[in-house]
Amino acid sequence: MEKGSPKIEISDLDKVYRQAEEETVALRDVSLDIKEGEFFSIIGPSGCGKSTLLHIIAGLVDKTNGEVKQDGEPINKPSAERGVVFQELGLFPWMTVKENVAYGLKLSNNDKKEIKRTVNNYLSAVGLEKFKDSFIHQLSGGMKARVALVRSLANDPKVLLMDEPFGGLDEITKEILQEELERLWEDTEKTIIFITHDIEEATFLSDRIGVMTNRPGSFRDISEVNLERPRRDKYPDRSKEEFIRFKKDIGSILKEEGKQSMNIA
Numbered sequence: 001m002e003k004g005s006p007k008i009e010i011s012d013l014d015k016v017y018r019q020a021e022e023e024t025v026a027l028r029d030v031s032l033d034i035k036e037g038e039f040f041s042i043i044g045p046s047g048c049g050k051s052t053l054l055h056i057i058a059g060l061v062d063k064t065n066g067e068v069k070q071d072g073e074p075i076n077k078p079s080a081e082r083g084v085v086f087q088e089l090g091l092f093p094w095m096t097v098k099e100n101v102a103y104g105l106k107l108s109n110n111d112k113k114e115i116k117r118t119v120n121n122y123l124s125a126v127g128l129e130k131f132k133d134s135f136i137h138q139l140s141g142g143m144k145a146r147v148a149l150v151r152s153l154a155n156d157p158k159v160l161l162m163d164e165p166f167g168g169l170d171e172i173t174k175e176i177l178q179e180e181l182e183r184l185w186e187d188t189e190k191t192i193i194f195i196t197h198d199i200e201e202a203t204f205l206s207d208r209i210g211v212m213t214n215r216p217g218s219f220r221d222i223s224e225v226n227l228e229r230p231r232r233d234k235y236p237d238r239s240k241e242e243f244i245r246f247k248k249d250i251g252s253i254l255k256e257e258g259k260q261s262m263n264i265a
């Protein structure tokens, strides 16, 4: 499929959680197309339904109404075509780094040599080849995030869904990982949907940013990030005027949404 054609199509999507007597309308009337090869970030107030939306795209949570499709086919269950990276990362502590990265591959491939080659390639792409025999508790937070990222990529998904994968990291580590992610995204040409609370992170990484409303969540604004790539070369310290201006614009939209939720004029 060509870069630019719709990869994920969401139309008139609603999600209502029902628990005993209580109903929570998490998403209302969400419609959005995400293009092949696009880096799309979702930002929005806490509890507005970002993770719910990502889980529905992943096929992990059922929708209430509407349609979600990948390559024109309805999504109704998880698939190896969609990789997911959560903030908690979900690494297996009883396995080494290389075993973690190989895990998904072993489920679909019997060729040990090929698995080894793929694992080594990905580990060296993120500078972790020396740590391939380490256990997860021996790694820093940034290294763990890298392992989770390449574990997903090693399965060669068409779409990578990321839910605040760098949320718990310090600023510098985060910046380094954002630069690595931009490079890996360019090299692998994946479609990435990325949830973040961090406006700078969204600005640095994205082709487009969707700002969600308060719950029930829908899209308040979708902005094209017209900043040159590779951003790691063009905006290494993120201090150029156009970068800061874009960040401020997204911040203003989010602030307006926040004020509305607090009934502040």
Ligand SMILES: Nc1ncnc2c1ncn2[C@@H]1O[C@H](COP(=O)(O)OP(=O)(O)OP(=O)(O)O)[C@@H](O)[C@H]1O
Pocket: 017, 018, 019, 024, 025, 026, 044, 045, 046, 047, 048, 049, 050, 051, 052, 053, 215
């Ligand atoms: N399994 C569930 N059962 C009932 N309600 C749920 C469930 N999962 C999420 N919710 C509710 O749905 C709403 C949206 O939650 P969701 O986690 O999708 O928001 P979010 O934007 O990702 O939040 P945050 O930014 O805080 O991570 C919240 O009110 C949440 O409490």
